[in-house]
Amino acid sequence: MNLERAFKVLTQFLQGKEKAIELCILCLLAKGHLLIEDLPGIGKTTLALSLAKVLGLSFGRIQGTSDLLPSDITGTSIYNRSTGKFEFHKGPIFNHIVLIDEINRTPPKTQSALLEPMEEGQVTVDGQTYPLPEPFFVIATQNPIEYYGTYPLPEAQLDRFLLKISIGYPPREVEKEILKIGSLKEEIISLESILSEEEILNMQREVKNQIYVSEKILDYLLDLIEKTRKSAYLLAGLSTRGALSLLLAAKARAYFYKRDFVIPEDLKEIAPYSLPHRLIFKEEYKSLSKEIVREIIESTKVPI
Amino acid sequence: MKEIKLKNLLLFFTYLISLICILLTFKAIDKFYFSIIIFLFFISLFFEKHQKFCPRLFINIMGIVFILIFLFTTNLSNLLENSLKTLTFLLSLKLLEDKKVRDYLEIYLLCFLILAGCSYFYTNIFFFLLLIGILFLLNTSLFLCLYILEDQNFIIPSKKLLKIFYINFIPFFSLFLSSIFFIFLPRLSSPLFNLNIEEREAKTGFSDQVTIGIFSKIQESNSIVLRVEMEKIDFEYLYWRGITLDYFDGKSWTKSKENTLNFHTLPHFFNNTKIKQTIYLNLPQENYLLTLDKPIIISGNFQYDKDSDLSIKILETKTYPVRYYVYSVISDIGEEKINKKNFLQLPQLRREVEELAKNLKGKSEEETVKNILKFFKESGFKYSLKNLPISTYPLEDFLLKYKYGNCEYFASAMAVLLRINGIPARLVAGYKGGEYNEWGKYYLVREKNAHTWVEVYLNGRWKRYDPTPSGIILTQPSFFKEKIIFVLDLINYYYHKFILDYNLQLQVKILKTFKDYFTKEDIKTISIQTFNKTLLLKIFLVLFFIVIIYLSYLNFKHKTFQFFLPLERKILIKFLKTLKKFGYHKKEEEGLEEFLEKIKDPFLREKSKKIIEILEIYLYKDQTMDIETYQRLKEFLKEIENFNYPYVKS
Numbered sequence A: 001m002n003l004e005r006a007f008k009v010l011t012q013f014l015q016g017k018e019k020a021i022e023l024c025i026l027c028l029l030a031k032g033h034l035l036i037e038d039l040p041g042i043g044k045t046t047l048a049l050s051l052a053k054v055l056g057l058s059f060g061r062i063q064g065t066s067d068l069l070p071s072d073i074t075g076t077s078i079y080n081r082s083t084g085k086f087e088f089h090k091g092p093i094f095n096h097i098v099l100i101d102e103i104n105r106t107p108p109k110t111q112s113a114l115l116e117p118m119e120e121g122q123v124t125v126d127g128q129t130y131p132l133p134e135p136f137f138v139i140a141t142q143n144p145i146e147y148y149g150t151y152p153l154p155e156a157q158l159d160r161f162l163l164k165i166s167i168g169y170p171p172r173e174v175e176k177e178i179l180k181i182g183s184l185k186e187e188i189i190s191l192e193s194i195l196s197e198e199e200i201l202n203m204q205r206e207v208k209n210q211i212y213v214s215e216k217i218l219d220y221l222l223d224l225i226e227k228t229r230k231s232a233y234l235l236a237g238l239s240t241r242g243a244l245s246l247l248l249a250a251k252a253r254a255y256f257y258k259r260d261f262v263i264p265e266d267l268k269e270i271a272p273y274s275l276p277h278r279l280i281f282k283e284e285y286k287s288l289s290k291e292i293v294r295e296i297i298e299s300t301k302v303p304i
Numbered sequence B: 001m002k003e004i005k006l007k008n009l010l011l012f013f014t015y016l017i018s019l020i021c022i023l024l025t026f027k028a029i030d031k032f033y034f035s036i037i038i039f040l041f042f043i044s045l046f047f048e049k050h051q052k053f054c055p056r057l058f059i060n061i062m063g064i065v066f067i068l069i070f071l072f073t074t075n076l077s078n079l080l081e082n083s084l085k086t087l088t089f090l091l092s093l094k095l096l097e098d099k100k101v102r103d104y105l106e107i108y109l110l111c112f113l114i115l116a117g118c119s120y121f122y123t124n125i126f127f128f129l130l131l132i133g134i135l136f137l138l139n140t141s142l143f144l145c146l147y148i149l150e151d152q153n154f155i156i157p158s159k160k161l162l163k164i165f166y167i168n169f170i171p172f173f174s175l176f177l178s179s180i181f182f183i184f185l186p187r188l189s190s191p192l193f194n195l196n197i198e199e200r201e202a203k204t205g206f207s208d209q210v211t212i213g214i215f216s217k218i219q220e221s222n223s224i225v226l227r228v229e230m231e232k233i234d235f236e237y238l239y240w241r242g243i244t245l246d247y248f249d250g251k252s253w254t255k256s257k258e259n260t261l262n263f264h265t266l267p268h269f270f271n272n273t274k275i276k277q278t279i280y281l282n283l284p285q286e287n288y289l290l291t292l293d294k295p296i297i298i299s300g301n302f303q304y305d306k307d308s309d310l311s312i313k314i315l316e317t318k319t320y321p322v323r324y325y326v327y328s329v330i331s332d333i334g335e336e337k338i339n340k341k342n343f344l345q346l347p348q349l350r351r352e353v354e355e356l357a358k359n360l361k362g363k364s365e366e367e368t369v370k371n372i373l374k375f376f377k378e379s380g381f382k383y384s385l386k387n388l389p390i391s392t393y394p395l396e397d398f399l400l401k402y403k404y405g406n407c408e409y410f411a412s413a414m415a416v417l418l419r420i421n422g423i424p425a426r427l428v429a430g431y432k433g434g435e436y437n438e439w440g441k442y443y444l445v446r447e448k449n450a451h452t453w454v455e456v457y458l459n460g461r462w463k464r465y466d467p468t469p470s471g472i473i474l475t476q477p478s479f480f481k482e483k484i485i486f487v488l489d490l491i492n493y494y495y496h497k498f499i500l501d502y503n504l505q506l507q508v509k510i511l512k513t514f515k516d517y518f519t520k521e522d523i524k525t526i527s528i529q530t531f532n533k534t535l536l537l538k539i540f541l542v543l544f545f546i547v548i549i550y551l552s553y554l555n556f557k558h559k560t561f562q563f564f565l566p567l568e569r570k571i572l573i574k575f576l577k578t579l580k581k582f583g584y585h586k587k588e589e590e591g592l593e594e595f596l597e598k599i600k601d602p603f604l605r606e607k608s609k610k611i612i613e614i615l616e617i618y619l620y621k622d623q624t625m626d627i628e629t630y631q632r633l634k635e636f637l638k639e640i641e642n643f644n645y646p647y648v649k650s
Helices: A002-013 A018-029 A044-055 A070-074 A108-113 A115-120 A155-159 A172-181 A185-189 A197-210 A215-230 A240-256 A264-274 A283-298 B006-027 B031-050 B056-073 B076-095 B101-118 B125-150 B158-184 B351-359 B365-378 B394-402 B407-420 B480-500 B504-518 B526-558 B567-581 B592-598 B602-620 B627-642
Strands: A034-037 A059-063 A075-080 A085-090 A097-101 A122-125 A128-131 A137-142 A163-165 A234-236 B003-005 B155-157 B224-229 B239-245 B252-254 B274-281 B294-300 B304-306 B312-314 B322-329 B425-432 B435-437 B442-446 B450-458 B461-465
Touching (some): A002 A018, A002 A044, A018 A163, A070 A075, A085 A128, A163 A264, A197 A240, A264 A283, B003 B006, B003 B158, B006 B031, B125 B158, B158 B504, B365 B407, B365 B450, B567 B602, B567 B627
Parallel strands (some): A034 A163, A059 A097
Antiparallel strands (some): A122 A128, B239 B425, B274 B322, B450 B461
16 A cells, blocks of 8 residues: 555654654545644654655745745735736645744734635635645644744634644654764655555545444544543633544544544544644643643543 | 373263163163173274274164164053163164264263163162263263364363363253252143053062972062151061961962952951051062051052951052051951951861971960960071071971071961961061161161061951061161161152152142242231232332333443343453453553553464454444354454463463
């Protein structure tokens, strides 16, 4: 299976990042978008780039700055003297995989310009709507430490991201290897694609339509939602859309593991990446968000 | 570690069961067939040893031929015997074959049928115990068959051999359960098929004639003739009357037709104390019933004839043991009119005997009797069972020449001497004495207690005289061995009383007792007591219904039948249980794959992974597991179970 091969190749180039790659692919399969919260220099860009290459998709990159304008993302209409008309010049968003670096540095106006493409897969400029290429996959990164001069993403915006992950430092051995070999950026750029657009779209359809979800799993999911809503640490629990996207991600995971049905572990594995950024924690517990989510998952009975 | 091949074990059990069954038929079938069957049995053992067997076709043809032969020789009177013959024969044929699992099953079926047939011949509790033993053996063997079906060469370590017998808990408990059926299942008051079985018990000690001078030695037999449930009485009154004999031809005493009169001549017994006896007669006594001394009232489940000489004869053929109730009188009863001539009959005798008799004549009849008794005591007569004189004139030789013999000689001689002197006398054959079982409150009378005595007609009454020297009086048992025999006999006695004799009447009685208990109407506490009992019953019923309704609600809710779990759940529970033995406990909050992560041991993990992967499909795809998958998973589980985990203490 090509997906497997793609995964293999990716793990070769991005050693020690298997988890991140897996989640990345899941996100793509579930037609979601990914938010990576991590320090610079961990390999976010490399991850996004190699993903695009291996999957045979076009790649666009937007560097988030405080003066970034919406039109810098979507593109803009420019007057063509020879034709005497305004012509639309597509921005970097018109790519399959779009990496938005340091998204929290962009001002809210620009951030909100991302809402439409991420949710609806289209861009409207000057009253004209342009469809985005499919598959469309946004990978946004944000810097956790540098609060200075940042505009934290609003809840509505965060909700657009299916998963929020962090890559983390590679293990010592792996890091040693990286140091020995040096950066592999050039090799990555020259990677051959393993999958095609068509295949990816097919896979996305299969994930959506052909993965069976038993009543038991639904009940389990409902149990989880209920717990988040009743939790004393939270102001607001999981929304219905949140639950839907969690389920979709779980389906993607089932597909990734070559199953045509969802098992509780799918939900369990995905939840820590799917829930924390969607839940609204009480101020004093904000820093404990991951632990609280884990506690909720660990305390829910698994149906068998 | 020593290992045992299950097939060998199964063979051993099968041969053991078959041998027991064959030996049991010894009593039922004729000795010629029996020896052939035994012979075939040993041949089959020989075959088994050399692993060479009769061809199946040959066996089958033989079987059919013999069935046909037996069919043609069978009639209603020998039905049971012939069926047993056929079954045993088929069994021995079957053993000659190379045995597959279905053959084992056929063998067990034959054994079972043979046992059922044999139960007609054995009324002993030991047969019952043997039956239970065989039941357990059969059960174990059937269990072993399951293994053999899987793998012909199944091997188990000898250490685990005992575990095979655990399976016997099932019949053990079902025995208890079936005892309830035993009590309440409606019974027939008579056997469904009244097969005419010829009793094959050896007849010793008692017959309808007393003959002297034929046997030189009389075997003392310990077999039990009767058990009599009654109070203990003085030993000297313990004369068990069988048959009264009045005609002597010089050698044998027989019963003449003339004396078979009606019973009405027996007078005045109403004032006498009557002793109640419940008698279990084990061995047939030429259809004569044994009673204590003078029987007055008899009742039993049969037709009988009472003779004027107090002997009682059953008119129909009965299967033994027979139970009957008797009221007897042991003291003298009122006057009785007889035809004296009938009791004075004599054969041609030698002159010496007549002279001897005349010499003993006293002034009165009583004195004559005393003289005769004195004569036996003082003239050197000895009691003996051995070296009895065989002669054509046994009585004369006994009186004049040898002067030793058994009770028959003494009694005959006394009767003859009395008759010569014109005093009517008759012989009574029966039993004397008996061992009293204090625990069971009954007398035990054995074959060796057989005795003959004389009744003399004096002053219008029959009086008992026993001329035999008291050589045969049995002492009360004092030896340890005797006591054990007593206890064993007691068990056997209760087995007869409560199990074999358990009939419709008794059943009705027990049910009535139950019913009475629940509807007992004690006038003083009528309201509270009866109310409580019926109320309790009602509450119990209501609770029962609530539980049933709740359970069905649960079933409805979960769409699974709680009592019979679906296969995937069954195997899941088993799987988790098995892994728990290895120290891996799945928490409720853990998924199966998470659980798998915890398993460290590579072998366990690999096997568990296989199971979990299959299980998940059925658990989370809402599919119903088919039996094949279930079996396959079970095999995986078995592999896990047999795995010796190095860190777990066994």
